[in-house]
Amino acid sequence: MTNRKFFVGGNWKMNGNKQSIDGIADFLKTGPLDPNTEVVVSPPACYLGYTRQKVDPKIGVAAQNCYKVSSGAFTGDISADMIKDLGCEWVILGHSERRNVFGESDQLIGEKTKYALSKGMKVIACIGEKLEEREAGKTEEVVFRQTQAIIENITADQWPNVVLAYEPVWAIGTGKTATPEQAQEVHEKLRAWLAERVSKEVAASVRIIYGGSVNAGNCKDLGAKPDIDGFLVGGASLKPDFVQIVNARQ
Numbered sequence: 001m002t003n004r005k006f007f008v009g010g011n012w013k014m015n016g017n018k019q020s021i022d023g024i025a026d027f028l029k030t031g032p033l034d035p036n037t038e039v040v041v042s043p044p045a046c047y048l049g050y051t052r053q054k055v056d057p058k059i060g061v062a063a064q065n066c067y068k069v070s071s072g073a074f075t076g077d078i079s080a081d082m083i084k085d086l087g088c089e090w091v092i093l094g095h096s097e098r099r100n101v102f103g104e105s106d107q108l109i110g111e112k113t114k115y116a117l118s119k120g121m122k123v124i125a126c127i128g129e130k131l132e133e134r135e136a137g138k139t140e141e142v143v144f145r146q147t148q149a150i151i152e153n154i155t156a157d158q159w160p161n162v163v164l165a166y167e168p169v170w171a172i173g174t175g176k177t178a179t180p181e182q183a184q185e186v187h188e189k190l191r192a193w194l195a196e197r198v199s200k201e202v203a204a205s206v207r208i209i210y211g212g213s214v215n216a217g218n219c220k221d222l223g224a225k226p227d228i229d230g231f232l233v234g235g236a237s238l239k240p241d242f243v244q245i246v247n248a249r250q
């Protein structure tokens, strides 16, 4: 295996309440969690402070989005400064639901990435093709285009604060998980592309994690692939099975 620390994120999306967060905090405390896995959970913005207080300090807390400036007339949005003010250091950017439900462009996601990193945040940057794009043989074209808009906003010293999440849209919330071979193929090609476009060092060190219907039953086979450095888990991160996913490499 590589020297990239295995990384498992739990994207709770627009789900939960204080009582359910208490339950998640409890099963995470019980674990036991593999100490060799970096764990980050991501609640809805209104529960960032509560979650930060409730979960073990060793577990990171991520916002599910943020805007591209520190403050101003942007009703309904939040900034990296506010996320940090709540003691949270991570933010997920470019999730396919932000792209396809809320219309976020590659350019906006790139600007958000630049801003969040400039404020010292750690970023989980999401990419992934739609089913029709895969069926049209455009997976690489789409993934490379999306990643280009992200990497051009990252300076060399900021790369340790970046995790890339490949989340094929057709696998998200559908139960149609990419096979370990399908996911490995994209991760391997993306890493080779990064070696050309950024550097061999960045390509070798950046974590590329997979998201899309990961569960306790498929996480070990996925996690055994050399270029799959972890997961960004949706539905299964709300349940105690999440502990098994965190421990996929054990």
Ligand SMILES: O=C(COP(=O)(O)O)NO
Pocket (backbone or CB within 6 Å): 011, 095, 167, 171, 172, 173, 174, 175, 211, 212, 213, 214, 232, 233, 234, 235, 236
């Ligand atoms: O969107 C996802 C994946 O969601 P699911 O695990 O529910 O497919 N991660 O950010």
